Amino acid sequence: MRQGSGGHGAAIRIRVAGGFLLVAHLLFVGWLTLRPLDVPYVSAANLQPFAGIKADLALGPGEAARHLGSGMLLLAPLGVLLPLAGGRLDVSPVASLTRTVAAGALLSLGIELLQTGVPGQVVDVDSLLLNTVGVALAHLAVVPAARARLRRCRSTGRAVAGPREDIPQGSTPTIPRVGIAP
Template sequence: MQRNEAGESTGTAPAVSLRLRLLAVALLAAHLLVVGWLTLRPLDVPWAAAANLSPLEGIRAAFAAGPLEGARRLGEGLALLAPLGVLLPLISGRLAPSALSAWSSLVRTTAAGALVSASIVMFQTAVPGQVVDVDSVLLNTVGVVLAHLAVVPALRARARVRRSRAAYQGATPKITRVGLGPWTDVLSAVPREY
């Protein structure tokens, strides 16, 4: 990647400003603290349900309890880690414009979201009152993917537009034509008649 005189990169990938990256790191830390508090605090319950280790069984049970309960369960599962789908690409510092880079960004973000969700489920095994549910891993990962697909392409387009506007330096300046100098007669091969 080449750099111009100001030290800015001139490659095709729009860079994310340092201020935005630091803000994304702070938001990610705050979000993970809230997620940890919501999912890993001990609950004082008279009884706890058995762990759900079969995929989609908890979602079916929630919809069997009623459509509102099923929608609430889906919404909570999708929304819990969804901000990771936006914050992780911002923290990486580059919003890749090419299709291959965009797919690799989606794969990396999805893998990180699944890893965070699986870690939370593993930590929940030691917390009293918290029930392990494999459906939460699935829903959290899908939420990360949906947030990434909904927001990151728009951020990429916005960064490209901003970068192209910054690169545009205005119209070419117009100058008046300058006449020929006094020595052009001497240097030209055709003699001039007076």
């Protein structure tokens, strides 16, 4: 089997795609959360867990769903992109979930800490909680099923990457030995 075909080449392509999408998503999140805002009034920082969530729930179901959903969706793609960039298929589901949620929580904490120095941005501990829950839910919804499918494809020998795998290859060229000149 040549390099770039079959399982090994597909795994490399998946890792590269995952890494690229991860970097792109993190750049977007950084731009969205760390840019200065020109606002006339900034509320105080929320350092009491669940206070913002309770306030959102008091606004009614529609507003609560919008606020809480946006908090969960911001970092949710990390639940899929972090394991995708890691590229491991044979890993404990609990260890994968733990690693991914811990990384998502640390990234969210880093964003919240960086927001302390950004004009117009407010630190909110509930954002950290919602971001972490979003990462966990996305991971649980996608990663176990995707890994199971990829393991099944690997065990049956079926190509995952697509039609490029069916291209027949010729024999490997040989280089004739050349003697040393007198």
